[in-house]
Amino acid sequence: MKTRKVSGSEAVILSLLEEGVDTIFGYPGGAIMPIYDLLYDYQDKINHILTRHEQGAAHAAQGYARVTGRVGVCMVTSGPGATNLTTGLADAMLDSTPIICISGQVISGLLGTDAFQETDVMGFSMPITKWNIQITKAEDIPEMMARAFFIATTGRPGPVMIDITKDAQFAEFDFSYEKCRDVRSYVPRPKLNMNYVEKAAELINNAKKPLALVGQGVILSGAEKEMLAFIEKAEIPAAWTLLGNSAMPTDHPLNVGMLGMHGNYGPNIKTNESDLLIALGMRFDDRVTGNVKTYGTQAKVVHFEIDHSEVNKIVKADVAVIADIKETFEAILPLIKKNKHEEWLNQFKNAYQYEYEKVIQQDIYPEKEGLTMGEVIRIINEKMKGEAILVTDVGQHQMIANRYFKFNNSRSLVTSGGLGTMGFGLPAAFGAQTGQPDKTVVAVIGDGGFQMTVQELGTIWQNKAPVKIVLLNNNFLGMVRQWQQMFFDKRYSSTELTNPDFITIAKGFGITGTTVSRRDDLEGAIAEMFKHEGPYLLEVKVEKEDNVFPMVTAGASVSDIRLE
Amino acid sequence: MEEKEFTITAFSENSIGLLNRITIIFTRRGLNIESLTVSESAIHGIFKFTIVIRTNQILIEKVVKQIEKIVDVLRAYYLCQDEIIFQEIALYKVPTKALTQSTEIEGLVRKYNARILEVTSGYTVIEKTGHKDETQQLFDDMKKFGVLQFTRSGRVAITKATKERLSAYLEKLDTEKLRVRI
Numbered sequence: 133m134k135t136r137k138v139s140g141s142e143a144v145i146l147s148l149l150e151e152g153v154d155t156i157f158g159y160p161g162g163a164i165m166p167i168y169d170l171l172y173d174y175q176d177k178i179n180h181i182l183t184r185h186e187q188g189a190a191h192a193a194q195g196y197a198r199v200t201g202r203v204g205v206c207m208v209t210s211g212p213g214a215t216n217l218t219t220g221l222a223d224a225m226l227d228s229t230p231i232i233c234i235s236g237q238v239i240s241g242l243l244g245t246d247a248f249q250e251t252d253v254m255g256f257s258m259p260i261t262k263w264n265i266q267i268t269k270a271e272d273i274p275e276m277m278a279r280a281f282f283i284a285t286t287g288r289p290g291p292v293m294i295d296i297t298k299d300a301q302f303a304e305f306d307f308s309y310e311k312c313r314d315v316r317s318y319v320p321r322p323k324l325n326m327n328y329v330e331k332a333a334e335l336i337n338n339a340k341k342p343l344a345l346v347g348q349g350v351i352l353s354g355a356e357k358e359m360l361a362f363i364e365k366a367e368i369p370a371a372w373t374l375l376g377n378s379a380m381p382t383d384h385p386l387n388v389g390m391l392g393m394h395g396n397y398g399p400n401i402k403t404n405e406s407d408l409l410i411a412l413g414m415r416f417d418d419r420v421t422g423n424v425k426t427y428g429t430q431a432k433v434v435h436f437e438i439d440h441s442e443v444n445k446i447v448k449a450d451v452a453v454i455a456d457i458k459e460t461f462e463a464i465l466p467l468i469k470k471n472k473h474e475e476w477l478n479q480f481k482n483a484y485q486y487e488y489e490k491v492i493q494q495d496i497y498p499e500k501e502g503l504t505m506g507e508v509i510r511i512i513n514e515k516m517k518g519e520a521i522l523v524t525d526v527g528q529h530q531m532i533a534n535r536y537f538k539f540n541n542s543r544s545l546v547t548s549g550g551l552g553t554m555g556f557g558l559p560a561a562f563g564a565q566t567g568q569p570d571k572t573v574v575a576v577i578g579d580g581g582f583q584m585t586v587q588e589l590g591t592i593w594q595n596k597a598p599v600k601i602v603l604l605n606n607n608f609l610g611m612v613r614q615w616q617q618m619f620f621d622k623r624y625s626s627t628e629l630t631n632p633d634f635i636t637i638a639k640g641f642g643i644t645g646t647t648v649s650r651r652d653d654l655e656g657a658i659a660e661m662f663k664h665e666g667p668y669l670l671e672v673k674v675e676k677e678d679n680v681f682p683m684v685t686a687g688a689s690v691s692d693i694r695l696e
Numbered sequence: 697m698e699e700k701e702f703t704i705t706a707f708s709e710n711s712i713g714l715l716n717r718i719t720i721i722f723t724r725r726g727l728n729i730e731s732l733t734v735s736e737s738a739i740h741g742i743f744k745f746t747i748v749i750r751t752n753q754i755l756i757e758k759v760v761k762q763i764e765k766i767v768d769v770l771r772a773y774y775l776c777q778d779e780i781i782f783q784e785i786a787l788y789k790v791p792t793k794a795l796t797q798s799t800e801i802e803g804l805v806r807k808y809n810a811r812i813l814e815v816t817s818g819y820t821v822i823e824k825t826g827h828k829d830e831t832q833q834l835f836d837d838m839k840k841f842g843v844l845q846f847t848r849s850g851r852v853a854i855t856k857a858t859k860e861r862l863s864a865y866l867e868k869l870d871t872e873k874l875r876v877r878i
Contacts, residue, residue, distance in 0.1 A: 254713050259720045263767045266712070283767055317709050317770040441761035 135306040140270030140296065141166040143307050144234065145174050147277035150309045153205050155179045155196065155566060157189040161209025162249060164236030166301035168207075181566065181595060184587035186213050188559035190220020191585070193231045195563025197224075198546045199521055199571075201354070203284055204231040204563065210238055211249030214295070215256065219553055221291045222260040226550025227375060228352060230289035232280050239299040240268040253295040262290030270303035274310070282312035287320030288439040289352060322440065324455035324463055331451045332434045333467035339408035341476045342368045343399070343431075345391060345420075348375035348549075349413015349438060349457050356380065356542045358461035359412060366471045369480050371399030373414050375549045378539040382518060388480040392420040393684045394531035397491075397693055398483030400684060403428050404691040405479075409447075411435045413457045416446035417550065426689035436460045490695045491681050496536060502675030503651060505529055505604050509536040511658045512574060512602070520572040521546065523564050525557030525581030528610035531680045533576040555584030558601070562588055565597040572600060572662065579605040579631055589641035592667045600661050601638075601645075603671045606678070607631055614679045638669040645669030697752035701730070703780055703853050704747040704756075706763050706772040707737060707862045714768050718745060721762045727751055731784070733850035738860060742770065748851050771865050775855060782853035786831035786846065787813070788822045794841035795820055801841060808834045819844055 138146065144167050148156070158180060160168040171180050183189040186208045193204025208214055214235040224231045238247040257264045263283045265276050273296070280292040336342060350359045356379055363370045369388045372379060380387050389396030391403070400422075403409065409431045414420070421427040424446060435442075435449035436457050443452040453460045495506030509532060512520070518540035524530040524547045539545065546564050548556040561575030582603055592599055609627040616624050638645040645668060648657045654672065661670045682693045708714050715734060722729055730748040737744035749756065756774045764772040792815060795801050801822075805812060810824035824834050828848070835846050855861060 255716065258713060258717055259724070264713075315767065318767045439765065441758070441765045443761075445758055445761075 135308045137304055138307045139166065139170070139302060139304050140273050141170040141301040143270060143273040143305070144277065144296065144301070145170050145178065146307060147274050147309060148205065149174075149177060150311070151203070151277070151281045153178065153203070155181065156205040156207055157181050157183055157192040157196070157563065158207035159183060159186050159189055159209070159213060161213045161236065163210035163238055163298050164207060164213070164234075164301075166298065167234075167236065167296075180207070181591065183559065184590045185585065186216030187219055187555065188562075188585055188588045188591060190217045190231065190233065191223070191553075191556050191559035192563030192566065192588075192591070193233075194220060194224050194227075194229045194556075195523060195546050195560030196567040197229050197231055197563075198560075199543050199564045200567040201543060202567070203281060204229070205234070206231065207234045209236045209249065210253070211251045213249075214253045215251055217293075218256065218260065219551070219555075221257055221293065223548050223551040223553045223556065224291035225260045225262065227548065228289050228348060229291065230284040231291045232284050232294065233291065234294045234296065236301065237266065237295045237297045240297040241299070243268075243297070253293065257293040260291070261293045264293040264295070266295040266297070267300050268297045270300045271305040273300070274307060275312075278310060278312040279315060282315065283318065287318070288349075321456050322438070322454050324453065324459050326463065328451055328453045329460065329463045330467060332436075332453055333464050335408055335432055335434055335451060336366055336368075336410065336464075337467075337469045337471070340473070341402075341406045342366065342408040342410060342473065343402060343406040344368045344370035344410045344412055345414050346370050346372040346376040346379050346412050347414020348373070348379075349436075350376060350379045351542055353413065353438070353456050353458045355413075355458035355461055358458055358465070360384070362461050362465055362468065365465065365468050367473045367477065368410065369402075369473070369477055371395070373417070373420055373549075374534060374547060375545075376414060377534055377547075378542050378544040381540050382538045386477075389484065390535060392417070393422070394535065394680050394682065395684075396484065396535070397487035397682050397695065398480040400682070400690040400693045401483065402480060404430065404689065406431045409433045411437070411447075411449070413437060415439075415442045418446075421446060422684040422688050422690045426691070487682065487695065495532070500675070502678070503649070503654065503672055504678060505532040505674055506536055507651075508602060508604060508654065508658070508672050508674070509533055509576070511655050513538040515658060515662050516572060516574070520544070520574045521564055521568060523547070523557055523561035523573060523575045525577040526552045526554045527578045527581060528606075528614065528678075528680050529576050529578045529604040531611075554581040557581055558585045559588045559591070561599045561601070562592050562595070562597050565599050566595070573598075575599050575601045577601060577603055578610060579603060579607060579629060579634075580609045582634070586637065589638060589643055593642040597667060598665060599667050601667070601669045602661075603634055603669060604674050605631065605634070605671055606674050606676045608676060610678075611680070613677070617677070617679065618685070634669065634671045643667045643669055645671065647671040647673065649673040697754060699750050699752050701777060702749050702751065702756045702774045703777075703782065703851065704745070704749060704760060704763070704772060704774045705853065706745040706747070707770045708743050708745065708766075709768045709770070710741060710743050711768045714766070715745070717766050718747075718763055718769075721759055722749070725755065725759065727755070727759070731850040733852055737862065739862065739866075742862070746851050746853055771862055773861060775853070780853040780855055782827070782851050783825050784828055784831060784849050784851050785823065785825045786835070786848040788824070788835065788838060788843055789819050789845040790822065790838060790841050790843055792816065792818060792820045801838065804834060804837055810834060
């Protein structure tokens, strides 16, 4: 193996290059300066993107990872630089997003002394990372970097934090790199047990009313095609979790819509009529199950899952196959009998029709004066025809966008599911655009979340990222307001916003934009946005007090889903 | 669901901060650790955590799976009382005067199968290994002589199975290829 004497800083960069990294998001500062100094020499190989806040770097790395399937990398300084990553790490942990965060740290001799910009990075990042490591010796860098990439990307992916002391960045050693292929204590791909596959196949073959619950695991495993082959062969209606959205095309005849709190009517009520729930790379989040005590109690449960600790955590599985789901699909497909569930499928169609008349029609083709979020998404669909990437923030707009946005391709949705991070949307959209420069990235964001990370407009502009920002402005923290209306006697405590002139703000950042408040102008404005070459802000002033329905209220059963 | 005592044994690599990663799992669920012992296992470089917890069957299963999910943890098991042989060690410091003035303490040492570790003119240190109720009983019996210090260790436990579970697991990892190589 060839070796070369390099500094710890150069070793970090060489390791990144060995792992195929060409883009990192970050923010410099004292304790990471040696690495940044070296980045200057490697500009032709690694594009470092300066965000406007470390949180923005973390979310951008997430957006990048989610649309590309590659690791998102970010780099920050010690102390506040590192703590500002917290929300991104926690978000990536809950949503299984492979990101690697590298933070500088005070020199090893000062560790534990409350030195300037010292913080206990290992301590605070431990509960919100899949793995973390502090490096105090330069010679440990290649091995630990290799291990970080292996752990972040394999098994159930997740965030890894690497904290490197400044003296380790300066010290020189003989560099050589070997990719990590094994960590003794870590079983990223458990061996598939054929006995359970056979048992699962038997339950599936005998089910009269099977319902597939498609989670992000299908996307993370790259098993979209295998999943379709599976559900098509047995003709199983398939509903998706928020993060499972885009795993199958919206128009697929077996796609019966979204699960959970603001999901579709059919999948929710049919959960409690099904005789077999087939959970595919999903974890029965409480936003999916509603009250667990009344969730699918009549049904048997088959769970395909790579993470052993998710099985029986919330919902007890009758048969669980713990393995990479792509392998599971490949193993089970020959055992699955061709089947028809026409009558059962029709029930979903009828449920959809019912929901369409009660909710959807007035959402996407409103007759009232005020603009709705739903009609904005409908017009975007008419223009993009399912080819765009959707990035959302968190709240009402997130639910509406996920309900109505049309997808042809997988890895086309980026949203903060588990953590529900307001402020996620704008930086994540930038990261997504960076990862998929040739695709149209539509960032649908509310007026609340937009202002949490609005500074990233600067990053978007500096990098000329043509993100199409659709700001759905209702002058409220809409989802909280909806809950206040429904459960707190309309006591709108601290949810109304006095908003700035968003178009002027965008203009200040060099970004063109326009505001729409009349239906007649909407379609033209959306067309104009997509025609525009660079980044664009379209502010749509929507009805202030619209609510998102259907809704499984907190603690209610999925079968008690409300349509109004 | 009925609460009872479980002993968790977890085997891990010797990495900094791992104890913290493990205890976070208990903290998140509001579980109190009754006793905790960490030391190198029979296999060089692999450390063994023995954690005693009072909880129910459902929760212990979930918690152990979450411990096992930690990257640096090789394997974690939970065991019920009747599946293990376990001991704790307790040390008692009493004034030597109390020993010389009567034969009662000597009697207790014999009765409890304890032993005397050190005698100085001022104090005497007595050691007793056993279950917590036994070491506690001796403490209670000696209280009247003025115990100067009393300390008890965490639990050490071995399973009643003939072979240590971890070595069996490590063998299987290679022979049965529990892991798919990436």
